[in-house]
Amino acid sequence: MDDGSATERLDRHALVMAIWLPLGFVATALLHVGLTGGGAWWIGAGFAAIIAAFTCHVIANAMLGTSFTYGETALGAVAYAAAVLAVLATLLFASEPVAGRILLPVALGLAALLAAVILYLVIAFGARGAFERFDVIRDNNLRAASRLPHRGGRR
């Protein structure tokens, strides 16, 4: 039986989907036009739609006092990695005119997306806090007691 928190999590999940569904659709339409011959501006507009959705997601998190879930982070990372791999595959296998036409705008779009994520992390957690979220090497002591603040724990 749910005590209410699961319901709130689901409500937030639905809100996140309500953000990504329309903007993702628009981004897909724009990227499709851009990649099939529309040109760099369409690709740029597609990435702008994705960044807009990301921004709305961040705003929703701020309003609800939540953060990105592990599932969302994993999905985002996998999608981003897939996009980077697709760009590399295009570079290797696509004909030169096609690669020349789409490579630069897509690479710039992916870079802008990465910049947006980094900017969010810096604003949300500060420069050091943002770095510490990925700094797994220093957390090499697996004992639970090592996480206590007076023993130097930083989590």
Add this chain to the structure above:
Amino acid sequence: MTTLLPSLLVLVAILGLYVAARVARLGRPAREFLDAGQGLPGWAIMVLMPGLVLAGYGLDRHFVLVADYGLQAAHVGVGLVFVAFAALALWNRMWLAARVAGLATPGEALGRYYQSVALRVVMMGLTLLFALPVAADLLGSAGRQIEGATGGVLPRMAAIWLLAFGLAIPAIIGGWRASVLVLAMQAALIGVLLAAATVLAVILSGGGGFPSLPIGNAEGILWDRIPGVIQNSAGIGKAVPAGGIFTTTGIASTVVALVGIVLSPAALYLGQTVRAGSAFGTGSVWLTAGIGAALMVLAVPVLLSLMPDGMLVAATGLFGRAPVAAGGLLLIPLLGNILAASFFVTGGVILLSREFLHRYLLPGLSPSGQRLSVRIGLGFGFFFVALSASFAPFPSAVLASAALPLAVQMLPAILGLAFLRWISRGAVLAGLVLGMLIVVFTEPPGLILFEGLFLDVPWGRWPLTIHSAVWGLVFNLLLVALASAATARDPARFERARLHDAMLRQGGTSPGAHGLLWALALLWGFFAYGPGAILGNTFFSHPIFSRVEAALGIPSLWVWQILFWLMGVVLVWWLAYRVGLGHTRDIGTRPIRLGADEVLRTPDWLSSGLARVIARRSRRRKPGAGPVDGHEARREPRRIRIP
């Protein structure tokens, strides 16, 4: 397009199924299947409010009207601000009534406040009207759109049944919460697609179309101006008003009819089941009056000017260059119809179950039994809607035409519950009967029936270019005022005053004390979509105080619409945040008991009828048993006393 559009619809259906399954897996108490525990998330109402108003008015119908009548039809978009105003004021009070006095449904709220079973029955009738003919009409339109988009590969009837199935399953699985969440997502999709499609269409057309070119319209229509304050026309079907049907009174009365969406039972129930917070404020100010009205005023004329041959032809042309965008373009009106149909059926079945089945037929049903009964009801509801849409599209359309104006006739009753304690039961009922009769006889159901059975009447639909909603409401309000004055000493007023006092204690705000706001709202209404809007025809191109002619490059009426839309947003903001109706907070006290204790019992005629059937069955089963008289076998009706 044949593959793309059905694929997109399948994706939307899968999304609905996913959300419904997630809601069902929460394992919340069975009772919450019906009302989400009165804890719907605020964002869902914020997004759904404008989507519901746009979809309930009929996006596809509005597109056709704007394409034919131009800016005079698009002027109705300014009225979305008034709808937001009404939604904010009335939903807030219905929400408060639900918490202060435990009035869980609109029918129960009106029935217990006025101590009237008749009002409950009227609300049930309205619920049925929206849940069956209106939903069937909307679903039928969606079926026609799919048939057209797929070139007949998916016939209208098959599309209707597939849509009904796709809508029924999430509602049956997830109940009210899942339905509202899914519909909110669809509403967000409609809004973003409408904005994106407009921008995309302008870019792809190279910047042509409106305002540099006129909106393609029918012959003899004044596309860039309002054709007068009022016209001496017998009405649609009898005479054709010169220059178009959207005179200022036509626009104002259509805007009043739009309030019928907000007053429909399912929409009121939506407002009652949201959790405390600022959903009403944000939803009405920024999303309905702001973004929703902006889309209607700014985007729709531009978009339709680029589609002189209709949306389907435009989408087919776009398909070669941008197939996903073409699919999105067709999704806009289609999703609007699906959203409204799903909402009215789901909300309607839940309300009818609570108001009729759980109250009169099976008053002792357990919460899980109630959930099961609603699930079965939803199955039957969508089945009958699909059946009506498939085999009775014309009767559905005729009956649906009267739904909004009939819902508007509930306005005095709801105003009485919300603000005006002096409105009495007898006055409400008398006004309701008169108003509804007038509506029926100025809309197709009454006109067709009367002229078919007896003789031709000299008026048609919208006589004098005034919408039937206003014809009915004017006489309704007049009678309510007179009858309430005559029944001012009615002893029941003390009971009604208890609710108002309790609401004032909890709500902490009295909108009546803000005289300046109401004065400005009336003034704004007069110029925005009332008779004063006629000035907008030439105000910015041929200013009345100067001989100078301004070359704006865009029609003066469009500037007028934009200006008064922006002013209207400020007014709604005032009502929401300065008066305080935009925010709700949980009450800390026990709900008051309104009226005498109610005895839930099955009506005698119903229980005796059931007893006869049961007796007949048992007689068949036991041939050896003696004859059983229906009256003798009648059991004492089950009574449940509720506080």
